[in-house]
Every structure is written in structure tokens, then in C-alpha cells.
Amino acid sequence: MLMISEFHPWLLLDARSLRATMQFLSTFVPPAHSAEFLSVVLQATWQTIAMATAGLTLALLAAIPLTLIMTQCLSISRLGTNRMSMPASLLRHSARWLLLLLRSVPELVWALLLVRIVGLGPTAGVLAIALTYTGMLGKVYAEILESSDAHAADTLLKNGNGRLTALLYGALPQASSELLSYTIYRWECAIRGSVVMGFVGAGGLGQRMDEAMKMLADDQVATILIMLILLVTGCDGISRLLRRHWT
Numbered sequence: 001m002l003m004i005s006e007f008h009p010w011l012l013l014d015a016r017s018l019r020a021t022m023q024f025l026s027t028f029v030p031p032a033h034s035a036e037f038l039s040v041v042l043q044a045t046w047q048t049i050a051m052a053t054a055g056l057t058l059a060l061l062a063a064i065p066l067t068l069i070m071t072q073c074l075s076i077s078r079l080g081t082n083r084m085s086m087p088a089s090l091l092r093h094s095a096r097w098l099l100l101l102l103r104s105v106p107e108l109v110w111a112l113l114l115v116r117i118v119g120l121g122p123t124a125g126v127l128a129i130a131l132t133y134t135g136m137l138g139k140v141y142a143e144i145l146e147s148s149d150a151h152a153a154d155t156l157l158k159n160g161n162g163r164l165t166a167l168l169y170g171a172l173p174q175a176s177s178e179l180l181s182y183t184i185y186r187w188e189c190a191i192r193g194s195v196v197m198g199f200v201g202a203g204g205l206g207q208r209m210d211e212a213m214k215m216l217a218d219d220q221v222a223t224i225l226i227m228l229i230l231l232v233t234g235c236d237g238i239s240r241l242l243r244r245h246w247t
Contacts, residue, residue, distance in 0.1 A: 028218050030219065031220075032220040032222070037223065038223070040208065044198075044205045045227055047203055048194045049231070051126050051190075051194040051202070051203065051204055053187070053190075056186060058127075059132075059133035062134040063099075063138040064141070067138050070092050070096050099134070099139050100135065102132060102138075103134075103139060105131070107128045108200065111200050114127050115202065120201040122203035124201070125202030128197060141179060144182070148175040180242070184239045185239070191231065195228060208220075209225075212224065
């Protein structure tokens with residue numbers, strides 16, 4: 001695998017590579033700090049957060065119904081002796097294949113396609129996150145629910161309750177902490193993904209960084225990198241607070 005990937009890390013220690021690296025990094029100092037540029041960076045940061053949050057919200061709205069469809073521990077037919085009907089089986093497999101399709105395509109590729117359809121701007125980024133994260137959330141949510149203790153959900157289903165009731169009062173209380181933890185983690189990933197998608201014209205910090213790199217404005221790149229580090233650090237702090245409060 002190393003040979004096929006042409007992995008040559010010793011090139012980083014070459015004298016010319018080290019000299020070029022030092023010359024490149026020296027252009028980062030001092031970072032751009034004009035009031036006008038900082039205002040642009042703050043607006044791009046807020047746009048990045050908005051893209052990630054909106055995209056993840058749309059993904060949740062789509063992933064939760066698909067999770068209900070494909071989760072076997074919430075299936076009423078699993079409790080009886082009768083086999084699952086053909087339409088129900090087809091619906092479950094369709095949901096599973098849909099989630100597989102959505103998560104198989106990275107959000108960056110979705111963004112490349114959607115930019116051609118809806119044009120430049122954060123709309124393409126929001127939709128790209130929503131599509132990819134629907135597949136990720138639906139798959140992992142189903143796995144978390146199926147790995148939890150199914151006794152409470154089985155009892156509710158046997159007493160004539162529906163799938164939604166079994167989820168809310170049976171499976172969800174036992175798996176809520178793990179579900180919340182994974183959702184918050186995906187929000188962090190969505191923020192980082194929003195930055196990457198900015199390089200293809202989806203707005204946010206990534207687009208500002210791409211513009212700065214094309215103009216060889218390395219001091220502006222340094223400022224955007226610092227803002228990105230602060231953004232991820234802040235997200236991590238918010239995540240810890242939420243996990244501590246809910247778990």
C-alpha cells in the first residue's frame with residue numbers, strides 16, 4: 001500500500017523542501033489584523049457555523065424517519081411468528097440502500113455537484129451536509145438503537161404500541177446519551193466540513209481562505225487559520241458542556 005500510494009515522507013526533510021517551508025511560513029507573520037478584514041472573517045465564521053447547523057438540522061429531520069423504518073428492534077413483525085410482508089421488507093431495504101447511497105458520496109463531492117445546480121454560496125454547502133449526514137446519522141442511529149437493551153421496547157410493542165412510542169419510551173431513554181454524543185460529534189465534523197466545502201464556492205471561511213491563497217495573501221491565510229482553530233476549540237468546549245449536562 002505504501003508503494004502504491006507513493007508515500008515518500010523523507011522528501012519533507014530535503015534541504016530544498018525545508019528551505020521552501022521556512023520561506024512559506026515566514027510570510028504568515030504577522031497575521032492580517034485590519035478591522036475591515038477581521039469583520040469579513042467574523043462574518044465568514046458565522047456563515048460557516050450557520051451552514052453546519054442548518055445542514056445538520058436538515059439531516060436530522062431526514063435521518064430520524066429513516067432510522068424508524070430500518071431499525072429492527074422497533075419492528076412489530078419481529079415479535080410474531082409471521083414473516084414481514086413484502087411491502088414492509090421492500091421499504092426497509094430501500095431505506096437502508098438510500099442511507100448507503102447518501103453516505104457513500106462525500107459532502108465535498110455533493111457540494112461540487114450542487115454548486116453547478118444552485119450556484120455559488122452557502123445553499124450548496126447546507127444541502128451537501130444534509131445529504132451526506134443523513135446517511136451517516138441514519139446508519140449510526142440504527143446501530144446504536146439495535147445494540148441497546150430491547151426489553152422495554154419489546155414490552156411496549158407487545159402491548160399494542162406503535163414504533164414511535166416504542167422509540168420514545170423504550171429505546172430512546174437507554175440510548176439517549178450515546179445518540180446525543182454522536183450528534184454533537186457530527187456537528188463538530190459539519191463545521192470542519194463547511195470550511196472544506198468553501199474551497200469549491202460554498203461560502204464561509206473556506207471560500208475566504210481560497211480567495212486569500214489565490215491572491216498569495218499569506219497573512220490573511222494565517223488569520224483565517226487562527227480563526228478556524230478558535231472555532232473548533234469553541235465547538236469542542238460547547239460539546240463538553242452539553243455532554244456533561246445531558247449524560
